[in-house]
Amino acid sequence: MEDLKILVVDDESRMRKLVKDFLVKDGYIVIEAEDGQQALDIFYKDKDISLIILDVMMPKKDGWEVCREIRENSKMPIIMLTAKAEERDELLGFELGVDEYISKPFSPKILAARVSAILRRTNQSASNHLMEIDGIVINKIAHSVLVDGKEIDLSFKEFELLSFFFENKGIALSREKILNSVWNYDYFGDARTIDTHVKKLRGKLGKKGDLIKTIWGVGYKFDA
Structure with missing residues (x-):
């Protein structure tokens, strides 16, 4: 510690x-x-x-x-x-x-x-707080994100959403699953909350935003 x-x-x-x-x-x-x-x-x-x-x-x-x-x-x-x-x-x-x-x-x-x-x-030790995929580095302790060495400014929910994508890399995630895991409430048919945050997150990630794939009829997949 x-x-x-x-x-x-x-x-x-x-x-x-x-x-x-x-x-x-x-x-x-x-x-x-x-x-x-x-x-x-x-x-x-x-x-x-x-x-x-x-x-x-x-x-x-x-x-x-x-x-x-x-x-x-x-x-x-x-x-x-x-x-x-x-x-x-x-x-x-x-x-x-x-x-x-x-x-x-x-x-x-x-x-x-x-x-x-x-x-x-809470697993906040110096050895396990970093996640890195394709030039994107998430620091869970510092609550920060680097893209190709440059820090980007994410809201709390954008950070949680990106972390969730990292932890489920390559898995098709429904909007219901994302809402229940990141927002912690049941899904009632309005996908705009997820879509809006994904759009903002993609924009902040720049070219790396293309790693978040839209799976039509399902939701999204982070595919590095």
Whole structure:
């Protein structure tokens, strides 16, 4: 797990230092943010973050707001830290997609162990986060895509769609299958969502967009 980068967000400098010291001992790179807005600024700027440890009660933007916005753009693991121990707060955290919920005060050793477990569970290790096909490189941790060495800007769903094509290379995929796997809801007969995203993705991939083949009457196939 060495060299993975973790963002620690808490308005208390003492708490940030406590968490940082334990994580650094385990070989992680730790960056800090003292409020919710600064955390979001770092999240959008730094594409190498592997996990976020996020306090709830903070100035400018609280942890719930930060978590909600990150979840609209990324599946990056999030551990919430809070002084509250009420059940409804914990349920809200899991509804927003929090991976772990830890109430203060807590054992830094336990926190470090949970960080390690989450990173193992989400396969975010330095050895398996890259996928490459025909000059297109997907970095799952950085959530970035290179085409012939040049980074292209994809939306969250475009990135997920391209990743799904990579993982199913050479397989004819129906629109129903793509919707259920990438959008996670049932297909009700409107193919425009898929078609629109494929069209945009092809455009951003340039000549490589031709690798996404239309299978008439079925859907699409990524054929390198």
